[in-house]
Amino acid sequence: MAADFWTSSQFKQLLDPEELNVVHPLDKERGITAEDYKLIKFHISNYIVKLAQYIKVRQRVVATAITYMRRVYTRRSMTEYNPRLVAPTCLYLAAKAEESTVQARLLAFYIKKVQSDEKYRCEIKEILEMEMKILEALNYYLVVFHPYRSLTQLLQDAGMSDSTQQTWGLVNDTYKMDLILVHPPHLIALACIYIASVQKDKENTAWFEELRVDMNVVKNIAMEILDFYDSYKLMSDENRISAAMNKLP
Amino acid sequence: MEEKPKSAMEAFEKLEKVGEGTYGKVYRAREKATGKIVALKKTRLHEDEEGVPPTTLREVSLLRMLSRDPHVVKLMDVKQGQNKEGKTVLYLVFEYMDTDVKKYIRSFRQTGDNIPSGIVKSLMFQLCKGVAFCHGHGVLHRDLKPHNLLMDRKTMMLKIADLGLARAFTVPIKKYTHEILTLWYRAPEVLLGATHYSPAVDMWSVACIFAELVTNQAIFPGDSELQQLLHIFRLLGTPNEEIWPGVSQLVNWHEYPQWTAKPLSSAVPGLDENGLHLLGEMLHYEPSRRISAKKAMDHPYFDGLDKALL
Numbered sequence: 001m002a003a004d005f006w007t008s009s010q011f012k013q014l015l016d017p018e019e020l021n022v023v024h025p026l027d028k029e030r031g032i033t034a035e036d037y038k039l040i041k042f043h044i045s046n047y048i049v050k051l052a053q054y055i056k057v058r059q060r061v062v063a064t065a066i067t068y069m070r071r072v073y074t075r076r077s078m079t080e081y082n083p084r085l086v087a088p089t090c091l092y093l094a095a096k097a098e099e100s101t102v103q104a105r106l107l108a109f110y111i112k113k114v115q116s117d118e119k120y121r122c123e124i125k126e127i128l129e130m131e132m133k134i135l136e137a138l139n140y141y142l143v144v145f146h147p148y149r150s151l152t153q154l155l156q157d158a159g160m161s162d163s164t165q166q167t168w169g170l171v172n173d174t175y176k177m178d179l180i181l182v183h184p185p186h187l188i189a190l191a192c193i194y195i196a197s198v199q200k201d202k203e204n205t206a207w208f209e210e211l212r213v214d215m216n217v218v219k220n221i222a223m224e225i226l227d228f229y230d231s232y233k234l235m236s237d238e239n240r241i242s243a244a245m246n247k248l249p
Numbered sequence: 250m251e252e253k254p255k256s257a258m259e260a261f262e263k264l265e266k267v268g269e270g271t272y273g274k275v276y277r278a279r280e281k282a283t284g285k286i287v288a289l290k291k292t293r294l295h296e297d298e299e300g301v302p303p304t305t306l307r308e309v310s311l312l313r314m315l316s317r318d319p320h321v322v323k324l325m326d327v328k329q330g331q332n333k334e335g336k337t338v339l340y341l342v343f344e345y346m347d348t349d350v351k352k353y354i355r356s357f358r359q360t361g362d363n364i365p366s367g368i369v370k371s372l373m374f375q376l377c378k379g380v381a382f383c384h385g386h387g388v389l390h391r392d393l394k395p396h397n398l399l400m401d402r403k404t405m406m407l408k409i410a411d412l413g414l415a416r417a418f419t420v421p422i423k424k425y426t427h428e429i430l431t432l433w434y435r436a437p438e439v440l441l442g443a444t445h446y447s448p449a450v451d452m453w454s455v456a457c458i459f460a461e462l463v464t465n466q467a468i469f470p471g472d473s474e475l476q477q478l479l480h481i482f483r484l485l486g487t488p489n490e491e492i493w494p495g496v497s498q499l500v501n502w503h504e505y506p507q508w509t510a511k512p513l514s515s516a517v518p519g520l521d522e523n524g525l526h527l528l529g530e531m532l533h534y535e536p537s538r539r540i541s542a543k544k545a546m547d548h549p550y551f552d553g554l555d556k557a558l559l
Contacts, residue, residue: 096303097310104299128300132329132337135301140327142310 005145005184013141015074020178024077032078036244043241044069044083045176047114048091054110055102057095059172064144065094066175072137074181078248081133084120089130097142104128146180147171147189154189158207163196170195170225176235177228183221187213191221198222258330261289261342273338277345287325290341305339311388311412312341320379322346322399322410346399346408350458353400358465363519367554368405369462374551375407375559376455381542383409384448391446393454394434395461432477433457433467437488438536440478442500449536452545456531460517463524468516478505485532486510493534523550 005011021034032040045066052062068090072081088107095102104124111120148171155161170192174180179188190213197204208215234240261278264286268275273291280287292305312324326342350372357364376398383390390397390412397411432440436453439446460468468484471477482488487507488496496502513525513532520528527550530540540548546556 092300093306096301096306099303099307101299101303131300135327136329140309141313142306143314 005186010141010143010145011184014183015181017178017182020074020181022074024079026077026079030079030247030249032244032247036247037073037078039235039241039244040078040083040248041070041073041178042176042235043245044087047087047120050114051088051091051107051110054113055091055095055106057091057100057102058098060146060148061091061094061098061100063146063148063172063175063180064098065091067144067146067180068094068134068138068142070178070181072134076137081130081137082248083245084248085122085126085130086134088122089127089134092127093131093134093142144180145185147174147185147192150186151189151192154186154193158193158197158204160193160197160200160202160204163193163200166199167192167196173228174225177224179221179224183217187218187221190218191225194218194222195225260328261287261340263289286345288343288345290343292339292341294337294339301339308412309341315383315386315388315412318379318382319406320375320408321382321412322408343410346401346406346410348400348402349410350395350398350400350407350462353402354395354461354465363465364462366463366519366521369459370551370554371405371559372400372407372462373455373459374546374554374556376409376458377542377545378559379407379409380448380451380455381546383412384451384542388412389446389448390451390454392434393451393458394431395458398458432471432474433469435477436536437478437481437534438499440474440481441496441502444500447536448541449539452531452539452542455542455545456528459524459528459531460520463517463520474501482506482508484511484513484516485534488534496534521550523548523552526550 021037023032023034023037027037048065048069049062052065065087069083069086072086072090073083088111092102092104092107104127107127108122108124111122114120148168151167151171152164155164155167160167171189174188174192183191190208190211194204194208208218228235260282261280264277264279266274267277267288273293276289276291278287278289279285292302294301309324309327312321315321316324323344324341325344328340328342330338330340332338354364380390380393390409392411393409397409399408399410400406434454434457436450439450457468469477469480471480482505486492486509487505490497513528514520517525517528527540527545527548530548531545533539
């Protein structure tokens, strides 16, 4: 859905990093920690990506679904909103909002293919019920702006069209963290371009300066992304993930 | 943590059914806590199959974004409830408006009077302003018609409603209720099967509404797609490649009777010269030549109107 980011609710709802990963009291009772939150959201984002590959939806839909999921957990507990069900439901909802509807029946079918663990199984009815709960949690704000929109144009302008694939991949990876809840999408796009130009050893200082954006912010986002890559091995450690997931009901 | 939100039935008292919208009934209701009168739009969910209809999601999310504009109907809240069979229904809570442009025009048609030209001007300006706001946010309405323009009789405020009900690339062909979808406000490129839409489709509808406000009669009252085109051609002349490059490539293009353009004043008597000029700018065949809503707001026709109040 095309629209203007600056007048959007997304702009007004951007969060401070401290507001993220505040563990809900109900989750605290189960011994779930802020670190568990990060791990679970990371794992669930990957789950959404895998499901999306099976049902074949555009990257936009995946990005919107993950954004919904991450927004839900700034307001609701994982105890009441089980991530194993929230993941496919967010994908279901995002597909509708982005006008490429996926049948709930199909989704329930692919869940079994993607996850052998019985705990992930769900009935169509459960997805539809969770859809209503998520709509309420999101307060019916469904339009999400993503870095993809400005990416191609920015790359072209920077004379870096040959780095499109690499940068696109970087942007995809930013959804494994909470960046989209904290920063305006075009700054995330610029941070990814910044990383790509550093990796390619391309001198782009003049181009970035002409953009009249706060380069400190862009560099900070880039640092966050690089920090994330540093911790990637630790994040994707199966044992740590299942330890966190096992604290869920 | 949070207070449990009241269900629609607890929070509102339904007063009367005021209409049948595209996706369900509309009620006038009173908010129990404040006494405020609202419009409740009830949306059926076909829960057994696919939950909330995508069109409803689209309308809600677009309104969440657009309903800050004074000329777009205000969505105050969304509530979930249950109907008698225990199925989930969705209530969209809108500010209540007591009439719409369709009813307003009808009231004049019945007495044989014309709407005062100052009021036509004011309504048209508000319409252009609302449309400009939607277009500025990348949203096309695609189904503008007098019935979708709500009004307050006392203040003469106009607000665009039923937003975004149409999907991205198609105009709805049939309604879910018995109401037949009107073709009267549909742009020629849509009738001819163009697959790519631009804001110009809404401007065509704005033009048709403009003419109807002046004469109390629909300017192109077709009852089939072909009829609709012929009505248009009879007044504006049959288009050809010269005046509308690419027209013969459109899917539904055929050979049509050849008419030459008549002056607009013959169809809209009583409209002043500036008004006729603006109408003409909105009725260009080639969509890219049609005036934008934003530009229309600066047209000399609106000179002398106190825009600050609108």
